[in-house]
Amino acid sequence: MALYDTQYQNPLIKWIDSRLPIITLMDNEYNKYPMPKNINYLWAFGAISMIMLFVMIATGIFLAMQYVPTTDGAFDSVERIMREVNYGWLLRYVHANGASFFFLAVYFHTFRGLYYGSYKEPRELLWIIGVLILIVMIMTAFTGYVLPWGQMSFWAATVITNLFSAFPLVGDDLVTWIWGGFSVDEPTLNRFFPIHFVLPFVIFGLVFLHVAALHICGSNNPLGIDTKGPQDTVPFNPYATMKDLYAFFVFAVIFAVFVFFAPNYLLHPDNYVPADPLVTPAHIVPEWYFLPFYAILRAIPDKLGGVIAMFGSLVVLFFVPWLDTSKVRSLVFRPLSRLFFWLFVINCFALGWAGAMPAEGIWILVAQVGTAFYFAYFLIVMPVLSRKETPLPLPESISEPVLKSGSPRPKGGGRVRASATASRKEKA
Amino acid sequence: MSKSAQKPGAMTVDESDDGDSRREFLYLAAGAATAVGTLATAWPFIHSMNPAGDVLALASIEVDLSAVAVGQAITVTWRGKPVFIRHRTEDEIAEANAVSLRSLPDPEADEDRVQQPEWLVMIGICTHLGCVPKGQAPGDPKGDYGGWFCVCHGSHYDTAGRIRKGPAPANLPVPPYQFVEDTLIRIG
Amino acid sequence: MMRAFTTLAAAVTIGLAGSAWAAEQIEIPEYRWSHEGVYGTIDRAAAQRGLQVFQAVCQSCHGLKYVYFRTLKGIGYDDDQIKALAAEYEIEDGPDEWGEMFYRPARPTDIFPDPFPNEAAARAANGGAYPPDLSVIAKGRPGGLDYIVALQMGYEIEPDGFELADGKYYNAYFPGHQISMPQMLFDEVVEYQDGTEPTMLQHAKDVAAFLWFTAEPHYDTRKEMGVRVVIFLVVLAGLFFGVKRALWRNVKKH
Numbered sequence: 001m002a003l004y005d006t007q008y009q010n011p012l013i014k015w016i017d018s019r020l021p022i023i024t025l026m027d028n029e030y031n032k033y034p035m036p037k038n039i040n041y042l043w044a045f046g047a048i049s050m051i052m053l054f055v056m057i058a059t060g061i062f063l064a065m066q067y068v069p070t071t072d073g074a075f076d077s078v079e080r081i082m083r084e085v086n087y088g089w090l091l092r093y094v095h096a097n098g099a100s101f102f103f104l105a106v107y108f109h110t111f112r113g114l115y116y117g118s119y120k121e122p123r124e125l126l127w128i129i130g131v132l133i134l135i136v137m138i139m140t141a142f143t144g145y146v147l148p149w150g151q152m153s154f155w156a157a158t159v160i161t162n163l164f165s166a167f168p169l170v171g172d173d174l175v176t177w178i179w180g181g182f183s184v185d186e187p188t189l190n191r192f193f194p195i196h197f198v199l200p201f202v203i204f205g206l207v208f209l210h211v212a213a214l215h216i217c218g219s220n221n222p223l224g225i226d227t228k229g230p231q232d233t234v235p236f237n238p239y240a241t242m243k244d245l246y247a248f249f250v251f252a253v254i255f256a257v258f259v260f261f262a263p264n265y266l267l268h269p270d271n272y273v274p275a276d277p278l279v280t281p282a283h284i285v286p287e288w289y290f291l292p293f294y295a296i297l298r299a300i301p302d303k304l305g306g307v308i309a310m311f312g313s314l315v316v317l318f319f320v321p322w323l324d325t326s327k328v329r330s331l332v333f334r335p336l337s338r339l340f341f342w343l344f345v346i347n348c349f350a351l352g353w354a355g356a357m358p359a360e361g362i363w364i365l366v367a368q369v370g371t372a373f374y375f376a377y378f379l380i381v382m383p384v385l386s387r388k389e390t391p392l393p394l395p396e397s398i399s400e401p402v403l404k405s406g407s408p409r410p411k412g413g414g415r416v417r418a419s420a421t422a423s424r425k426e427k428a
Numbered sequence: 429m430s431k432s433a434q435k436p437g438a439m440t441v442d443e444s445d446d447g448d449s450r451r452e453f454l455y456l457a458a459g460a461a462t463a464v465g466t467l468a469t470a471w472p473f474i475h476s477m478n479p480a481g482d483v484l485a486l487a488s489i490e491v492d493l494s495a496v497a498v499g500q501a502i503t504v505t506w507r508g509k510p511v512f513i514r515h516r517t518e519d520e521i522a523e524a525n526a527v528s529l530r531s532l533p534d535p536e537a538d539e540d541r542v543q544q545p546e547w548l549v550m551i552g553i554c555t556h557l558g559c560v561p562k563g564q565a566p567g568d569p570k571g572d573y574g575g576w577f578c579v580c581h582g583s584h585y586d587t588a589g590r591i592r593k594g595p596a597p598a599n600l601p602v603p604p605y606q607f608v609e610d611t612l613i614r615i616g
Numbered sequence: 617m618m619r620a621f622t623t624l625a626a627a628v629t630i631g632l633a634g635s636a637w638a639a640e641q642i643e644i645p646e647y648r649w650s651h652e653g654v655y656g657t658i659d660r661a662a663a664q665r666g667l668q669v670f671q672a673v674c675q676s677c678h679g680l681k682y683v684y685f686r687t688l689k690g691i692g693y694d695d696d697q698i699k700a701l702a703a704e705y706e707i708e709d710g711p712d713e714w715g716e717m718f719y720r721p722a723r724p725t726d727i728f729p730d731p732f733p734n735e736a737a738a739r740a741a742n743g744g745a746y747p748p749d750l751s752v753i754a755k756g757r758p759g760g761l762d763y764i765v766a767l768q769m770g771y772e773i774e775p776d777g778f779e780l781a782d783g784k785y786y787n788a789y790f791p792g793h794q795i796s797m798p799q800m801l802f803d804e805v806v807e808y809q810d811g812t813e814p815t816m817l818q819h820a821k822d823v824a825a826f827l828w829f830t831a832e833p834h835y836d837t838r839k840e841m842g843v844r845v846v847i848f849l850v851v852l853a854g855l856f857f858g859v860k861r862a863l864w865r866n867v868k869k870h
Contacts, residue, residue, distance in 0.1 A: 037867055062476050079682045079752065082834075084481035087472035089834045090841075234867055238859075245462075246860045249853035256849055260842025261654065264755055272756035272831075273748070282791065399868075451862045458855040465852060485686055485725040495713070 029215050034233035035240045036221035038398050043219070043240075044247030045109040050207060051248055052102040057200050059095040060144075063088075067147065069193035071186045074149035075274045093263040099141050100266045101255045103289035106134065114320070115341055117329030118220040124321035126213040131317045133206045136199055138290070138314075143196035145287065149189060150271030155284050157184045157192070163297075166307040183277060224330025225394055232398040283358065291355030292348050296374065298359045299367035309371060316378045323378055326386035333392040337385045344377045488616030490608065493547065501564045503552060506615045510552040510560055511603060512576075513613075516587060521545050523574065524588035534598045538588040541602055549613065550589045551603050554578040556596035561585060576600070644759050644766040644789055647821060651828060654843065657836045658829050660692040665808050666826025667691070669819045672806040674750065677742060677797075680728035682751035683830050690833050691826070698724045705729055743783040745796030754824070754831035761824040763789065768820035771799035 006017040006024060017023045066085050068077035081088035110130070113119055119127035146157040161178050165171040180187030218227060227233050234240070258265065266288065270281045286294050296313050300306035331338040347370050354367040491504050491513065501514040516524075524538040542548055554561050556578065562568040563576030563585070571577030571584035573592045578585075583594030590599040605615040650659035667688070670680075685702040693701065702722040707729055710717035722729065731747075732738035739746050748756075757763050766789040774786035774793075784794040801823075804814045812818060829835070 058473065062473050065477065066480075076682075080480070080482065083682060083687070084483075086475040086478055086480060088476055088480070089838060090472050091476055093838075238863055239867070242856060242860045242863055246853060246856035249849055249856055253846060253849045253853060256842065256845050260838055260845060263838075269756050269758050269760075272752045454855065454858045454862055458852075458859045461848075461852050461855055465848065468848075482684070482725075485684065 029211070029236075030241075031235065031237040033215060033236035034227065034230070035219055035236050036227050036232060036398055037234045037239075038221050038223060038232075039219065039240070039243075040222055041243075041247055042108065042112040042115075043221075044244045045105050045112060047240075047244035048248050048251050049102065049105040049109055052098060052105055053200065053203060053207065056095065056098050056102055057204070059091045059098065060197070060200065063091050063095055064193075064197060067193070069147070069189055071149060071189055071275070074147060074189060078148045090259075093259045096267060097255065097258045097263060099144065100287065100289065101251070101258075103137070103141070105251070106137065107289070110134065111345065113220075114344075115331050115338075116220055116222060117224050117324070117326075117331065119321045120324065120326075120329050121321070122217045123213075123220065126210060126217060127321055128318055129206055129210045129213060131314070133203055133210060134317075135314055136203050136206065138293075140196060140199040140203065141287070141289070143192040143199070146189065146192050147196060148271060149275045151273045151275055151279075151281050152268045152271040152284065154184060154275035154277065155280055156286065157188060159284065161188075163307045163310070166304040168304070185277075220329060221398065222330060222332060223395060223398060224328065224332070225398065228397040228399075285356055288352065288356075291353075292351035292370075292374075293355070295351040295355035295367040296371045298355070299364065299371040309375075313371075313374060316375065320378065320382070323382040324386045325383065326389070326391065328391040328394065333394055334385070334389055335392070336389045337381075340377065340381050340385065343373070347373045347377070488614055490612060490614045492612055494611040498546070503564050504615075506551075506603060511615060512548070512550055512552040512564060512589070512600070514548045514564075516546050516548055520574065520587040524586060524590075527586065527590075533591050536588075536590060536599055541588050541590075541599070543605075543607060547613075548587075548589060549602060549605055549615070550600040552576075552600065554580065554583055554596055555591065555598040555600065556581055556583055556594070561600075642789055642791075644762050646762050647765060649761060649825070649828070651835060654839070657839075658691065659825055661810060661812075662822050662825035663691040663829045664693075664826075665810065665812060665818075666822035666824065666829075668806050668808065669801075669823040670750075670826055673800045673819075674823065675728070675731060677731055677738075677747040679730040679732075679747075679749045680751050680830060681730060681749050682727070683833075684725060684727050685722065686724040687830075687833050690836075691829055695724070702726060743796060747797070750827055750830065752831045754827045756831075761828055764824040764827060765817070765820045767795075768799075768801045768823075769817060 003018040004021040004024070006014055006021060008014045008017050008023065013023055063081060066077060066081045066088060068074060078092065081092050083089075085091075113127065113130065142156070142160060146153045161175055161184065164178060165175045167174060176182065178188070179185065180191060221227070268285065270284075273281075285291070293310050293313060297306045297310040300309050326334065326337075328334055331341055350366055351370040351374065354363045354370060357363040359367075487507055489504065489506055491502075493513065493515070496502050496513065496515045498515050499517050501512060503510045503512055505511070514520075521538070529535040529537060539545070541550070552560050552564070557580065559578050559580035561571075561576035561578040561583070563570045569577045569579070571586075571592075573584050573586035575587045575589060575592075576585040577583070578594065578596065581595050583596035584592045585596075585600055586592050588599075589602075591597070603615050605613050608614050650656055650662070685698050688698055688701065689695075702724050705722040705726070705728070706719045707722040707726050708717055709720050712718055730749075732741060735746055754760055754764065759766070767787060770787045770789035772786055772788050774780050778786065778793070780786055781794055784796060785798050786793055787795040801816050801819045803816050805816075805819055806814060808814055812822075832838070
């Protein structure tokens with residue numbers, strides 16, 4: 001029979017592995033998997049994101065055991081978790097702040113991909129799955145934010161579901177369908193709970209595909225050039241695993257400081273006021289990780305236009321692999337693109353800032369300019385620069401640049417650019 | 429670490445120098461600390477499933493017995509379980525005392541199961557598989573021994589709530605309780 | 617790249633979240649609270665005095681519906697004191713065997729009874745305004761405790777030309793300045809059992825300290841645990857830095 005020809009000798013492991021080569025798979029993908037040896041700490045955010053997903057799923061499951069998804073019971077049950085359930089306050093604060101830190105890690109991961117061109121051939125599908133993960137994460141975060149049924153929960157649900165009313169013809173019916181009624185109410189809360197519970201497992205499945213796609217292409221690296229052989233790589237375990245764990249624990253220290261010493265800093269006071277369908281809070285703001293999108297929504301003075309722009313700001317990410325056609329991946333070798341990249345990052349922060357401010361005066365202008373630049377970056381800057389900009393000469397291989405310069409390259413990812421620059425100067 | 433030449437990275441890793449024992453210690457310490465951390469992290473999750481503060485706080489109730497006439501029984505809820513309280517007749521008490529302990533599957537004297545002989549207080553859950561035995565309501569089957577009868581699998585309990593016949597291994601348990609007044613008890 | 621990313625992100629995310637609320641607020645005076653800082657704990661004496669003020673002044677209109685009497689252990693009362701404290705309240709219970717609701721003295725396992733049977737009754741008794749439940753109010757208002765104190769201290773005669781609606785009072789710190797709650801705190805509203813001077817400001821700060829406890833009953837535990845968790849994680853990160861360095865030291869750079 002066609003049993004898998006396993007390399008393992010231990011009878012039990014051999015028995016399992018020859019029938020289901022999961023041990024060989026794990027060994028190949030998480031042990032031997034060759035990692036470019038020049039990766040920097042930004043590469044740890046993939047692993048950190050995955051750990052945060054597990055943290056969110058674990059705390060979420062245990063919170064769900066105590067949570068009551070009814071309009072009368074939701075706020076009370078969250079308070080009961082905070083007061084009566086053993087360590088309930090810990091689970092909730094980890095979950096609530098964990099959402100912020102999960103997004104933080106994922107945003108680092110995404111910008112790292114943009115900077116080093118990790119979306120380019122052959123990693124297009126990897127990138128697309130990543131964008132899908134981001135979108136499902138946004139849906140999960142939104143439905144989760146509604147569950148405590150505080151003022152912010154209720155009005156976030158109202159405002160965001162009303163986005164769909166902007167669609168012509170079907171808009172109103174669509175919103176009624178989402179609500180299961182004529183306003184955000186018990187049926188809405190009832191359905192958001194299972195949606196919020198299930199979506200993380202969808203993310204989990206997508207992460208699996210994301211990793212599978214990654215391991216076919218291999219990891220990108222700060223130089224953005226392909227690995228040429230074993231002299232360019234180290235085995236994933238222990239080199240990357242230990243580095244990732246170190247990075248995660250540093251990340252966890254910051255996370256813990258928020259959870260234990262400022263757990264409400266990233267939350268809004270209004271969400272400690274029970275939902276009141278008759279009174280909208282004076283100043284409603286989404287969580288920080290949605291602020292740039294919120295600013296884009298408010299920047300367009302037309303209802304449908306704003307909604308399209310907001311969804312478009314995510315959809316455009318799918319096309320990045322074909323908008324940037326330059327063969328050179330890493331922006332280390334594309335100074336002009338690098339400049340625009342940083343402008344884009346600053347622009348995201350500016351949008352975030354505008355999203356946090358009341359929609360009036362100067363902030364509308366900031367949001368509009370920011371929105372214009374956001375789309376221009378992808379739709380104009382990327383295609384134009386990838387044709388017009390002459391990249392700096394690339395090193396032959398990951399091992400090459402300093403062999404030529406002769407000086408030992410300093411440790412640490414942050415200085416990759418410095419050494420690359422050094423070798424570049426010599427060539428020039 | 430990687431000693432085999434086939435592994436990727438074998439060519440990138442220079443094995444020549446190192447304080448091996450210091451390294452080994454570091455690995456051990458990091459591994460041990462991770463294990464401790466993982467265990468410590470597991471506890472809040474596990475403990476969150478234990479009874480919460482409000483559940484524990486309601487663990488004692490007071491029951492007024494003044495309205496329960498001789499021969500009557502009432503069922504009250506304590507910690508989500510039925511508690512049988514029977515105001516026993518002289519006959520029932522006598523019957524419970526007449527049995528030879530040696531003939532019982534789970535020998536226990538009637539006086540050890542009650543604080544005042546006329547009041548029998550016990551948790552009404554069959555010690556076999558957790559059904560609630562019949563025998564509280566006037567029309568209920570009371571089994572071969574005039575006490576309670578579990579219809580699920582046919583266990584017979586006598587007038588002291590002791591198992592006499594059937595698959596149940598033990599007598600109906602007596603909850604912790606005390607008489608606050610003559611006709612007022614606190615269970616729990 | 618790395619460093620620029622980290623500093624930017626850290627600075628801006630923290631700045632953003634904070635600034636969102638700073639925008640339109642009236643400046644409120646800030647006080648020092650004993651629970652602030654890494655090692656600060658809830659001032660139990662102040663919280664006990666705050667409970668006294670709450671009982672004398674607030675509870676006639678405001679509920680505390682998430683607070684069980686037994687929770688007061690957290691500010692230093694023992695079982696007997698809590699029992700006595702609870703017994704001063706009447707709780708609606710039932711139905712009894714005749715199907716009637718009845719009142720009985722509260723037990724430590726009861727919550728502070730609501731002053732009104734429902735929202736409509738509360739509004740009817742308060743000129744249409746609904747006195748909010750105070751259990752989590754300390755977390756539910758921008759400015760937190762400082763705002764609570766400011767609100768109590770902020771009653772003033774309205775400025776010339778300010779149109780005050782009927783049944784409203786002018787408060788310098790309330791959004792819109794028209795509040796339905798009259799000034800309730802004055803000097804010597806209650807005589808403190810511990811002899812603290814009963815000034816109006818003292819009353820306000822004490823009741824705020826009490827409301828901080830009701831909003832976060834596990835506050836002290838949380839921070840005590842936080843110190844241990846953070847130290848542990850720092851050690852763990854240090855160990856893994858050592859492991860990582862020991863491993864990567866031998867990776868030929870080029």
